[in-house]
Amino acid sequence: MENRQVRMNSHNNLLELEEHIYPLVDVKTPNVFRNLFPYDEIPKIAFNDRIVPHHMPDKIWITDTTFRDGQQSRTPYTTEQIVTIYDYLHRLGGTNGLIRASEFFLYSKKDRDAVYKCMERGYEFPEVTSWIRASKKDFQLVKDLGMKETGILVSCSDYHIFYKMKMTRKEAMEHYLSVIRECLETGISPRCHLEDITRADFYGYVVPFCLELTKLMEEYKIPIKVRACDTMGYGVNYPGAVLPRSVPGIIYGLTTHAGVPSELLEWHGHNDFYKAVSNSTTAWLYGCSGVNCSLFGIGERTGNTPLEAMVFEYAQLRGSLDEMDTTVITELAEYYEKEIGYKIPERTPFVGKNFNVTRAGIHADGLLKNEEIYNIFDTDKFLNRPVLVAVSNTSGLAGIAHWMNTYFRLPKEKQVDKNCELVAMVKAWVDEQYDEGRVTVLTDVELVRVINEACERLNIPKYEIKTLE
The missing domain is CATH 3.20.20.70 (Aldolase class I)
Incomplete structure (x- = not known):
């Protein structure tokens, strides 16, 4: 004990033994901890x-x-x-x-x-x-x-x-x-x-x-x-x-x-x-x-x-x-x-294109009722990234309207609802896709194209994308 002394740790008020001497151990052969790092096995x-x-x-x-x-x-x-x-x-x-x-x-x-x-x-x-x-x-x-x-x-x-x-x-x-x-x-x-x-x-x-x-x-x-x-x-x-x-x-x-x-x-x-x-x-x-x-x-x-x-x-x-x-x-x-020109993987937390996009139908239903159910925090407030619901055959008119409002970042006075003619036209196209046997979720690129084609037929301005493409 001659190389140690007792001292008070000011952080936790505990008495501790303090060691003074840690000499360099100058080995002749390297210590590569082969018991922990066998190169031909998992560490x-x-x-x-x-x-x-x-x-x-x-x-x-x-x-x-x-x-x-x-x-x-x-x-x-x-x-x-x-x-x-x-x-x-x-x-x-x-x-x-x-x-x-x-x-x-x-x-x-x-x-x-x-x-x-x-x-x-x-x-x-x-x-x-x-x-x-x-x-x-x-x-x-x-x-x-x-x-x-x-x-x-x-x-x-x-x-x-x-x-x-x-x-x-x-x-x-x-x-x-x-x-x-x-x-x-x-x-x-x-x-x-x-x-x-x-x-x-x-x-x-x-x-x-x-x-x-x-x-x-x-x-x-x-x-x-x-x-x-x-x-x-x-x-x-x-x-x-x-x-x-x-x-x-x-x-x-x-x-x-x-x-x-x-x-x-x-x-x-x-x-x-x-x-x-x-x-x-x-x-x-x-x-x-x-x-x-x-x-x-x-x-x-x-x-x-x-x-x-x-x-x-x-x-x-x-x-x-x-x-x-x-x-x-x-x-x-x-x-x-x-x-x-760096492509961020779509599911990367906080920054990926799909990090706060809900695709499962049952999850989307909960999200439309209250976004706190399936969103980690107010991503719109902290990241300027509103929560999105991906559109599929289970989305319904309300789900499509929600997607448009959030994806295009529409201000309250310009938001669409499920009774909007534009939403109904998009819903008809979505139903047609799945009636023909489609099983995958619709992509953002497809939806933007269909929405803007419908805008042309209705003679209304096209939508401008304001989120990550």
């Missing part, structure tokens, strides 16, 4: 039933990697597109700046031009930050641009240290610390990206490395951020799961044993096992202030945590949007589809 989720407490920070926020990780998996954005999206992110984050930062590549002239133009906007949030590899050549780019903060890749698993970098843990740590020290020497705040943390030796490498970062932060009096990167999406949020896959264990260990303050800690997740959103929320719950996201989840392989998803996770955890403007999400979706 294993093991449990030791060690539970750590919830510890959500007083303030939580979102950071953005749309222009960094998001550009690694698609055609690069133009400079103009980057600046436009950055403007949207500023509006979405609201007056409280809940989208705190956005990171950029610096390697091409296009990216550097975008950085200059975004910085010229003068927004406090999202802060324009960069991302570099842990090399002095890359760091020169940051100095040349005069940026306040940069991300630095500091891969932490033995998969990366031994197999990719061809180093030992000690050599890797010394290399990383030399680059971080140079960053601090010029007054720039480093953000250390602990790549592949869910396959790393947490107490043998990650915690000792973060303790060295704490020493540097105390020496230079400059904040050093730590980003825990679930690079392969192996993280799990289950209580009692073992490290290195346990998200609660990682966040608890970084804040409690490595001494990383919540406000300097970020989680960066991937969606390889469909856990990006739940893991990011879990990181918030257990003590991480920042979650790093990409618009629509666009990112390496299966993608990152979708930024729009975490906006609504925030609202559910906090009970408030805290001034975030969620209608911007729909504007972004329209911009991506119409200007960038």
Whole structure:
């Protein structure tokens, strides 16, 4: 017990034993946790039933990697597109700046031009930050641009240290610390990206490395951020799961044993096992202030945590949007589809064409009586996306009228009802389709065509589409 002392935890008023020594374990052969990651089998989720407490920070926020990780998996954005999206992110984050930062590549002239133009906007949030590899050549780019903060890749698993970098843990740590020290020497705040943390030796490498970062932060009096990167999406949020896959264990260990303050800690997740959103929320719950996201989840392989998803996770955890403007999400979706040419899958939550469209006949009947029955929230209020009922042989005159009113966004004084001649004509066409043996739901394109043909016959103006096409 000579290396421990008892201290009071000011958050929960409990006496705790505080350990002081976490030395680097400099192994000769890599620890790749073959018991958890047998490459010729599905990865294993093991449990030791060690539970750590919830510890959500007083303030939580979102950071953005749309222009960094998001550009690694698609055609690069133009400079103009980057600046436009950055403007949207500023509006979405609201007056409280809940989208705190956005990171950029610096390697091409296009990216550097975008950085200059975004910085010229003068927004406090999202802060324009960069991302570099842990090399002095890359760091020169940051100095040349005069940026306040940069991300630095500091891969932490033995998969990366031994197999990719061809180093030992000690050599890797010394290399990383030399680059971080140079960053601090010029007054720039480093953000250390602990790549592949869910396959790393947490107490043998990650915690000792973060303790060295704490020493540097105390020496230079400059904040050093730590980003825990679930690079392969192996993280799990289950209580009692073992490290290195346990998200609660990682966040608890970084804040409690490595001494990383919540406000300097970020989680960066991937969606390889469909856990990006739940893991990011879990990181918030257990003590991480920042979650790093990409618009629509666009990112390496299966993608990152979708930024729009975490906006609504925030609202559910906090009970408030805290001034975030969620209608911007729909504007972004329209911009991506119409200007960038990116096709958003139709059933994508919050942004897909069909995310709030009811097709089942029995569901449609309930929705027409009260939309709360089958709509997740007031999607018209928060996303400018009124709930829709798809038209089929069970829709009836009322269902067709409801579809027209919502799809065309008709103001109250111009709305149609089931007694309207136009609705009756459309209903006759719908009945004919199913009488001839059709079994599928009618598409929006078909309905718009038939409605406007009927408008021509009735000599009334055609309808203009105002929702996502």
